[in-house]
Amino acid sequence: MKIIGTQWKVTEKLKGLKSSNQHEDWHITYVTPIYGGWDLIVECKFINLEDLDKIVSLCRTDSELSQWIEATTTLISTKKNYPF
Secondary structure, rough: OOOOHHHHHHHHOOOEEEEOOOOOOEEEEEEEEOOOOEEEEEEEEEEOOOHHHHHHHHHHHHHHHHHHHHHHOOOOOOOOOOOO
């Protein structure tokens, strides 16, 4: 985080976030602050890899989030038929 203590603001802003575009199917499924090398973890569901790019880009360009987030690290995990 750019500013200490903003991880809870980021968590609240991202919690439950989903695409407003009817042609996209992505949403944030889980977000929580953590301790260690990163400040929080965000889990998201998406159909197309391009949707992941939209989520990450949103975090980097949103007027509030871009003031709070210094850097992002993206890790991809897959699980066939993962229950939601």
